[in-house]
Amino acid sequence: MTSHILSWIIFTPLIxxxxxxxxxxxxxxxxxxxxxxxxxxxxxxxxxxxxxxQPGLSGFQMMERTSWIPQFNVQYLLGTDGISFPMVGLTAIxxxxxxxxxxxxxxxxxxxxxxxxxxxxxxxxxxxxxxLFLFYVVWEVVLVPMYFLIGIWGGPRREYAAIKFFLFTxxxxxxxxxxxxxxxxxxxxxxxxxxxxxxxxxSLIFQQVVFMAFFLGFAVKVPIFPFHTWLPDAHVEAPxxxxxxxxxxxxxxxxxxxxxxxxxxxxxxxxxxxxxxATLAIIGIVxxxxxxxxxxxFKKMVAYSxxxxxxxxxxxxxxxxxNGFRGAMLQMFTHGTITGGLFLLVGVLYDRSHxxxxxxxxxxxxxxxxxxxxxxxFALASLGLPALSGFVSEFLVLLGSYQYSKLATGLSTLGIxxxxxxxxxxxxxxxxxxLNPKWASLTDIKFVxxxxxxxxxxxxxxxxxxxxxxxxxxxxxxxxxxxxLKV
Amino acid sequence: MNAIESLxxxxxELVLLGGAFAALTLDFFVKQKKxxxxxxxxxxxxxxxxxxxxxxxxxxxxxxxELDTFTYFFRCIALTATGITLLLAMGYxxxxxxxxxxxxxxxxxxxxxxxxxxxxxxxxxxxxxxEFVSLLSYLLVGFLKNDPKSKEAAIKYLLFGSVCSAIxxxxxxxxxxxxxxxxxxxxxxxxxxxxxxPLAATAVLFFFVGLGFKISMAPFHMWAPDVYEGAPTxxxxxxxxxxxxxxxxxxxxVLDLAFxxxxxxxxxxxxxxxxxxxxxxxxxxxxxxxxxRFLAYSxxxxxxxxxxxxxxxxxxxxxxxxxxxxxxxxxxxxxxxVVTFVGEQTGSDSLDAYTGLASRSPAAAALLMVFxxxxxxxxxxxxxxxxxxxxxxAIKAHFITLAIVGTINSVIAAYYYFRIIRIMYLAxxxxxxxxxxxxxxxxxxxxxxxxxxxxxxxxxFFITRILG
Numbered sequence: 001m002t003s004h005i006l007s008w009i010i011f012t013p014l015i016x017x018x019x020x021x022x023x024x025x026x027x028x029x030x031x032x033x034x035x036x037x038x039x040x041x042x043x044x045x046x047x048x049x050x051x052x053x054q055p056g057l058s059g060f061q062m063m064e065r066t067s068w069i070p071q072f073n074v075q076y077l078l079g080t081d082g083i084s085f086p087m088v089g090l091t092a093i094x095x096x097x098x099x100x101x102x103x104x105x106x107x108x109x110x111x112x113x114x115x116x117x118x119x120x121x122x123x124x125x126x127x128x129x130x131x132l133f134l135f136y137v138v139w140e141v142v143l144v145p146m147y148f149l150i151g152i153w154g155g156p157r158r159e160y161a162a163i164k165f166f167l168f169t170x171x172x173x174x175x176x177x178x179x180x181x182x183x184x185x186x187x188x189x190x191x192x193x194x195x196x197x198x199x200x201x202x203s204l205i206f207q208q209v210v211f212m213a214f215f216l217g218f219a220v221k222v223p224i225f226p227f228h229t230w231l232p233d234a235h236v237e238a239p240x241x242x243x244x245x246x247x248x249x250x251x252x253x254x255x256x257x258x259x260x261x262x263x264x265x266x267x268x269x270x271x272x273x274x275x276x277x278a279t280l281a282i283i284g285i286v287x288x289x290x291x292x293x294x295x296x297x298f299k300k301m302v303a304y305s306x307x308x309x310x311x312x313x314x315x316x317x318x319x320x321x322x323n324g325f326r327g328a329m330l331q332m333f334t335h336g337t338i339t340g341g342l343f344l345l346v347g348v349l350y351d352r353s354h355x356x357x358x359x360x361x362x363x364x365x366x367x368x369x370x371x372x373x374x375x376x377x378f379a380l381a382s383l384g385l386p387a388l389s390g391f392v393s394e395f396l397v398l399l400g401s402y403q404y405s406k407l408a409t410g411l412s413t414l415g416i417x418x419x420x421x422x423x424x425x426x427x428x429x430x431x432x433x434x435l436n437p438k439w440a441s442l443t444d445i446k447f448v449x450x451x452x453x454x455x456x457x458x459x460x461x462x463x464x465x466x467x468x469x470x471x472x473x474x475x476x477x478x479x480x481x482x483x484x485l486k487v
Numbered sequence: 488m489n490a491i492e493s494l495x496x497x498x499x500e501l502v503l504l505g506g507a508f509a510a511l512t513l514d515f516f517v518k519q520k521k522x523x524x525x526x527x528x529x530x531x532x533x534x535x536x537x538x539x540x541x542x543x544x545x546x547x548x549x550x551x552x553e554l555d556t557f558t559y560f561f562r563c564i565a566l567t568a569t570g571i572t573l574l575l576a577m578g579y580x581x582x583x584x585x586x587x588x589x590x591x592x593x594x595x596x597x598x599x600x601x602x603x604x605x606x607x608x609x610x611x612x613x614x615x616x617x618e619f620v621s622l623l624s625y626l627l628v629g630f631l632k633n634d635p636k637s638k639e640a641a642i643k644y645l646l647f648g649s650v651c652s653a654i655x656x657x658x659x660x661x662x663x664x665x666x667x668x669x670x671x672x673x674x675x676x677x678x679x680x681x682x683x684x685p686l687a688a689t690a691v692l693f694f695f696v697g698l699g700f701k702i703s704m705a706p707f708h709m710w711a712p713d714v715y716e717g718a719p720t721x722x723x724x725x726x727x728x729x730x731x732x733x734x735x736x737x738x739x740x741v742l743d744l745a746f747x748x749x750x751x752x753x754x755x756x757x758x759x760x761x762x763x764x765x766x767x768x769x770x771x772x773x774x775x776x777x778x779x780r781f782l783a784y785s786x787x788x789x790x791x792x793x794x795x796x797x798x799x800x801x802x803x804x805x806x807x808x809x810x811x812x813x814x815x816x817x818x819x820x821x822x823x824x825v826v827t828f829v830g831e832q833t834g835s836d837s838l839d840a841y842t843g844l845a846s847r848s849p850a851a852a853a854l855l856m857v858f859x860x861x862x863x864x865x866x867x868x869x870x871x872x873x874x875x876x877x878x879x880x881a882i883k884a885h886f887i888t889l890a891i892v893g894t895i896n897s898v899i900a901a902y903y904y905f906r907i908i909r910i911m912y913l914a915x916x917x918x919x920x921x922x923x924x925x926x927x928x929x930x931x932x933x934x935x936x937x938x939x940x941x942x943x944x945x946x947x948f949f950i951t952r953i954l955g
Contacts, residue, residue, distance in 0.1 A: 069947045071954075072879075137866040144865060147905070151913045159913055163905055170901050174894040177875075181882040 005049045006062050006078040009088065010125045012042050013095075017117035020110060028109040032102070035113040039096040039120065046092040053085055055473045058480035060130065060195065068134070072184075073191050077131040082477030083259045083329065086470060087127045087252055090336045093455065094248040095120045098241035101344055101452045104351050105153055105239060112153060115145040116241075123249050127256060132180045132192040135261075136173070139217075142250070143169055146242070154237040161230075161237035168220050168230040176217025179210045183265065198264045198484060207269035214262045215273075221254030224314065225283045228307050235303035240347025243299070247306050248340035252332045255313045259329070259481065263317075267485045270320070277318035278401070278408045284311030286411065289418030293425070298349070298356040301426060302342045305382065308415050309335045315412055316397040320485060324400025325478040326471055331393035333470065334381075334463060338390055341378045341456045345371070348449050349430075352442050358426055363435030364442065371445040372431045374453055379423040381460045384416055389463035493547035496554055499534040499562070500602055506530030507595035514588030523588040524577045527595055531570045534598070538562050546608070550670055553608035553740075560809055560953055561605030561736045564816060568729040569598040571820045571931050575721040575827045578925035581631055582719060590630060597623045597729075604733045608744075610659045610669040613737055614652075617701065620730055621648045628718040628726070640717025647710040648700060655697020658690040662745070671744035679748040691746050691753045694738070695760070701734030704794065705764040708787045712771075715783035720830055723779055724823030727786040732812045735793060739808060742800065750800060757798035762892050765791025769899040773906075778826050779836050781907070782819070785862060788900060789815055795877040795889055804880040806954050811873035813949065814942055818861040818870050821935030825855040828928055832921040841907065843916025851921065852911045854932055861939045863904040864897055869942035 016038030023031050053061060060079030068076045080088060105112050122145065125138035143166055151162030184190055187200055202210075220227045235243050263270050288308030295301035309331070316328025348371060349364075350356055365372040381388040384395075394416065402409045463470055494501070510527050517523060544555035552558075573594055576582060582590055600623060604616035625648065629641025663669060665686050666677035678687045699707040715723045746753060768788030775781035793815070796807030826836065828851055833840040844852040857868065864874035874897065881890040924932065942949050 069950070071947060071950045137871075140866050140871075144860065148912060151909065159909060162913075163902065163909070166905065167898055167902055171894075171898045174897055178878065178882060178890050178894060181879050185879075185883045 006064055006128050009045050010121055013038055013117040013120040017114045020114050025110050031109050031113050036099050038117055039099045043092040043096050046089055058476040074133040075131045078128045079130045080128060082474040084127045086333050087256055090333055091123050091249050094340050097452045098244040102241045115148050119145040126253055130194045136177055136180055139173055149242045150234055150238045153239045158237045161233040164230045165234040172217040172220030175213045179213030182210050204268050207266040211262055211266040211269035218254040218257040222251055222310050224280050225287055232300055232303045236299045243343040244340045247343055248336040251310055255332055258317055264484045270485060274318055274320060281311045281314035281318050282408055282411045285415035289415045293422040296357055296359050298358050299346045306339055312394050312397045315401050319400035319404045321400050321403055323396050327393050327396030327400055329474045334389040334393045337456045337459050338381045341453055344452055345375050348445055358429045361430045362433040365431035367435060367442055368444040379427050383419045383423045387464045389460045392464060392467045488547055490548055496547055499538045500599055502534045503595050503599040507592055510592035520587040521577060524573055524591040527591040528573050530595060531566050535566045551609050551612045552606040558606045562602050564732050565598050565601035565729055569594050572721050572725040574927040574931035575724055575824055578928040579721050593623055601729055601733050605736045608671055627722045628714055631719055636717040640714045643710055644714045651697050651700035654693050658693025662690045675745040687749045688752045694741055698734050698738045702731050702790050703787050704760055704790055705767045711787055712780045712783040716779045720827045724820055728816050728819050735808055754798055757794060758889055761791050761794035761798050765896045769896050773903045776838050777836050778838055792877050795893055796880050799880045799884045799886055801884050803883055807876035807880045809953055810876045814869035814873035817935050817938035818858050821858040824931045825851050828924045841910050842914050844911040846916045848921040856908050859904040859907055863901045867943045869939045872942060872946050
């Protein structure tokens with residue numbers, strides 16, 4: 001098992017998914033337990049891989065290589081490094097917690113958990129694939145289960161949200177495919193192997209054109225303004241666990257793509273694109289913040305706050321220096337935990353009240369003290385309170401961007417102020433004030449729900465207090481990437 | 488090779504021909520017409536087993552036929568498509584009349600005709616083969632002679648087809664007049680040495696009309712939706728796949744042998760026609776309410792993608808045409824197998840019949856979903872491999888505009904394929920559950936599913952066999 005640990009991480013959910021197919025539709029509890037056990041096993045496997053992972057190395061580790069389509073030199077090529085491994089860990093954690101939080105799914109359990117596990121396979125494979133062809137295949141494999149998960153179990157406008165998500169991402173992905181093909185045919189010998197492709201000389205104009213093709217694919221996923229319009233729809237309509245997966249993992253696939261493919265493959269184009277990237281990051285941070293401030297729908301507010309927070313990842317990417325990259329990678333991880341938690345909390349409230357209108361709540365702090373405490377914790381983590389992980393990552397990003405552009409940094413700090421505004425305004429409207437008599441019968445947060453949130457809180461505090469615990473895994477790889485980019 | 492020597496390389500075709508006459512004779516003696524169908528299936532399987540990959544290209548019957556791996560590939564395509572169609576037809580109630588036996592027999596003639604088209608290496612043989620296929624198609628489309636829609640479709644098909652064939656024949660006569668030969672290779676050399684560029688350009692355009700009709704290329708696609716809607720469903724399934732594939736076979740051969748010196752002339756024309764075909768097909772498919780019409784427009788769009796490979800006309804482009812056709816065969820026949828099943832159970836081909844199919848017949852819905860996803864080009868299914876090939880061919884030859892238009896079209900296509908998936912999975916069921924499919928239909932469904940999955944996940948197995 002140790003020699004093929006990455007394949008086991010990818011295919012264990014698939015095995016679980018097909019096991020579920022053989023369970024009769026009527027035995028919903030059994031199906032739930034199988035899904036939960038599968039995601040738990042995957043987390044166990046990732047923990048096992050963690051013991052094998054050598055943080056001091058910058059190259060790929062635990063690589064697996066098998067020829068898949070020899071005619072095109074396509075390989076089944078897996079490997080992990082300091083960029084992908086934290087994402088794999090995040091995927092395993094979020095998948096388990098979101099599975100635990102899937103109690104709100106009341107119908108068609110068999111289909112739900114089958115698709116859910118299929119989705120986990122796709123996400124894991126996206127973070128582990130080192131062959132561009134394989135990467136494209138698994139990138140698309142993620143879309144189909146997501147379409148159904150939003151479309152079948154989502155809110156009132158689920159059909160629209162599902163197809164919009166699908167078409168946006170598919171369109172971006174197809175342009176990425178054209179880019180992948182261009183890279184393939186431009187390389188001698190023709191190969192999709194990222195370990196060979198990095199470092200091959202490419203003309204500037206070629207790099208620019210193909211960088212843009214990849215950019216379309218990744219920008220839709222992040223999402224970068226103006227490709228973000230699918231996000232509020234998808235996040236709001238998706239059921240709670242799927243919103244958690246979307247915000248926690250799927251958005252990271254976009255920024256991961258920049259780290260893994262766009263930057264090392266097209267170093268000159270990366271420098272050329274730096275100002276645009278910074279501009280788009282600032283637009284995302286400020287625009288996302290202002291729109292979040294204007295929301296009355298709790299979930300939509302969290303969704304737009306995602307746009308703002310992912311802007312910090314982009315800002316770190318645009319900085320093109322050590323602090324910026326470290327901040328961006330850390331922000332990818334912390335945003336997954338914090339926003340995942342916020343979406344879970346929105347779900348907790350929605351399950352009880354069937355409402356997400358923040359203006360309609362009020363005074364819940366006295367009624368649901370446990371819930372109020374946890375919500376305040378996540379709100380503070382999200383707005384960047386020191387000693388919590390959100391602060392560390394955003395601080396590092398700003399530190400990095402300051403070295404690149406003072407103006408960009410100055411404008412971006414506006415995002416932090418906005419975050420404080422919309423999050424505290426939310427706390428005020430939901431938890432403080434007079435209790436709306438309509439919600440007098442609401443019960444406090446349950447043990448299972450705390451169970452889904454507690455691990456995230458531990459991570460947020462631990463990373464906030466001692467960030468080098470996770471940064472140590474990332475730094476050698478990120479430093480090597482900076483060398484590739486010649487900065 | 489002379490006729491007698493050629494015969495021993497022509498055994499599968501002789502089996503088909505003998506089988507066809509035997510089936511028609513058998514039809515006189517048996518009451519249980521299904522037996523005739525089973526007999527025909529047996530003949531097809533026998534022919535498929537007897538067909539061998541030729542070690543080196545052979546010229547049969549004084550150069551009338553060319554037997555090479557290309558012919559072998561289309562031989563397999565023709566036999567598979569015919570076999571699957573027979574499986575669909577054997578479970579199709581409207582055909583249960585006194586002509587049922589003849590229906591099966593005609594498919595053996597059809598298989599024979601298709602193979603001659605694929606092997607034809609001579610203008611005369613091409614015309615005869617294409618006309619043979621067309622005449623049989625007209626008959627099959629109008630087979631339900633008491634159904635006005637079927638009759639209308641047959642007449643439309645006949646009129647449209649005759650005009651297009653006549654134009655192609657005129658192009659052939661020009662070529663013969665100028666070069667004094669019917670052999671493609673001789674024509675190609677003569678056109679080049681005598682530098683007859685204007686004449687070659689005219690002739691190639693006339694070929695595009697005649698064969699464009701067969702492959703439902705815009706602007707010669709007008710017949711397709713009406714014919715596909717009116718024809719009996721198994722025949723529609725067949726028409727969207729087999730004659731189209733063979734149209735591409737002839738087109739490839741003609742362009743390759745007779746007109747390859749003039750690629751600069753026809754390649755831009757094919758680029759435009761490809762873009763036109765996929766765009767018209769896709770945009771019109773969006774608003775269809777009848778599943779057969781819907782798949783008709785989708786098949787027009789698919790022809791547009793295949794034309795991408797032909798327009799590029801590199802080695803990779805030609806490979807792309809073959810791989811795409813195989814992927815399309817599995818996906819489209821599979822989709823039509825489900826359509827036949829649902830039409831049989833509900834008596835309707837309207838999209839409403841598919842509402843909530845996921846709960847009324849989970850297996851049928853799941854299968855149709857897989858086939859539609861394959862048509863949409865979602866990995867890791869067969870359709871993705873086809874899409875990958877045509878895009879790769881376009882990018883390699885720097886046909887960037889074509890690749891981008893193809894990309895945008897793929898997104899439009901995904902929208903309407905997902906429309907069906909949405910109806911099946913996201914809408915609540917309003918009609919009662921469906922029964923089980925007949926045994927022959929089940930066999931066809933699983934065979935096509937196996938094809939879609941195998942070609943998508945283990946492509947190298949197929950690529951080595953098809954392209955060597």
